[in-house]
Amino acid sequence: MHLTTARRSARLAAIGILAAGALVLSACTGAPEPAPTTSGKPDPDATLTVGLVLEPTNLDIRHTSGAALEQVLVDNIYEGLLARTQDNKIEERLASSYNVSPDGLVYTFTLNPDVTFHDGAAMTSADVVASYETVKTDASVQGNAQFTGVTAITAPDAATVEIALAQPDQNFLFNLTGPGGLVFKKGDATDLKTAENGTGPFTLKRWTKGSSITFDRYDEYWGEKATLSEVVFQYIPDFTAGVNAALDGTVDVLTAVDPNLVSQLEDSGEFKITNGRTTDKATLAFNNTKAPLDDKRVREALRLAIDHEALVEAVGAGETLYGPIPELDPGYEDLSELVPFDPDKAKKLLKEAGHEKLDLTLTIPSFYGTTVAQVLISDFAKVGVSLEVNRVEFPAWLEDVYTNHDYELSFVLHVEPRDFSNFANPDYYFDYDNPKVQKLYEQSQLELDPQKSADLLKKAARIVSEDHAADWLYNGATLTAHVPGVSGFPQDSINSRINLAGVTKTAD
Secondary structure, rough: OOOOHHHHHHHHHOOOOEEEOOOOOEEEOOOOOOOOOOOEEEOOEEEEEEEEEOOOHHHHHHHOOOHHHHHHHHOOOOOOOOOHHHHOOOOOOOEEEEEEEEOEOOOOOEEOOOOOOOOOEOOOOOHHHHHHHHHOOOOOOOHHHOOOOOEEEEEEEOOEEEEEEOOOOOOOHHHOOOHHHEEOOOOOOOOOOOOOOOOOOOOEEEOOOOEEEEEEEEOOOOOOOOOOEEEEEEOOOHHHHHHHHHHOOOEEEEEEOOOOOOOHHHOOOOEEEEEOOOOOEEEEOOOOOOOOOHHHHHHHHHHHHHHHHHHHHHOOOOOOOOOOOOOOOOOOOOOOHHOOHEEEEEEEEHHHHOOEEEEEEEEEEHHOOOOHHHHHHHHHHHOOEEEEEEEEEEHHHHHHHOOOOOOOEEEEEEEEOOOHHHHOOOOOOOOOOOHHHHHHHHHHHOOOOOHHHHHHHHHHHHHHHHOEEEEEEEEEOEEEEOOOEEEEOOOOOOOOOOOOOOOOOOOO
């Protein structure tokens, strides 16, 4: 990519340490000592404790968006007809097989037998139809926009579901791997904000708000039963506290390890560290309709002012990214030539726009730490832009930035795969409205050939980057630490979901 081989090798061998208050990464060059191994057998009565950063505000995945819900509930508690592998490939789940008509308009799914909900009721095609009809007709349900092209959802028999579309939709199968594709019991009165009734390999045992969520193995699961007896998701929003929890044995697995702290885990010799690929787009959002960011010259200047390679080194993990589509998604293209690091050109553009001196505010969720904001403050100051950082709790970010579009600049990790549609939606919080991009995106979804669809997305993504609708600071990597007795814990894409069905833990 855009980092030198030496930089990449050093980063993958051992993540460096960020000196207190400094922005320059001091990279370690030696490989970490390997974690001790164990030859013990998986313990069917084991409890696995997983450290996570972001706790859901409620458990209603039907009506609440956000990666915090998908991360723990999809695949573990709830399932859809289809599922998603770590590298974003589609695979069957509640459906044993599926068929798509040659014209791309009719999808036929055959259901796996003997599937039950956690209350013991058998799942049939009637539950699938009811679930998907709700998605289609209720605008408050997650996935509703993805079902606008659905004309009919029928059940020829108890084990078959047919879905008809008005026009082809290249992303329809993939959309079924998301919240909109989950299957719920028909007529169920469960309060999904605090309880559940899914079909997955785990059940909800308890939720201690502000602390943890606990799952139990569902022993009547229709598929291969989970090996773990219990899973505890421990929510630790402070990255240093998370490392301390791992070191003192509070958690067996720590996700989203801060790269600047990972050496503490490596030096202990008690953990295995994995570096996983993601579709996480560390996005510097511009409010495209709010002055002075409604001026393309200002947006371009801000992007040119950022030393992206140095920022990636400061963050300590990931790769540079100069467009809205990451490498794991269809339509990726290296767009680095559009915004080379050029502070002089940035100052020239700001002067042309009448903003030789400019004050801007960056609104950022408080749990993201300080590194990105510090780099931006430093880089922007060199071109005459003073950046004030407004740190807010995540619910406030959702209300002010995401919902009310009340911001100038913002920073957040967009972890959802194949989410380019955000830039084809003028109502999204970016407030970016380009009819040509919207048309190309529409064409890409109508195209039956996956490669031709990806080519259309590539064209649209280039336009978005040329418009400087946002800046993509980096494509995130996910660092995970676990004790040697844990096997099978997912490595890639775990910021969007953590499938624990195949995870094992040996007896202590």
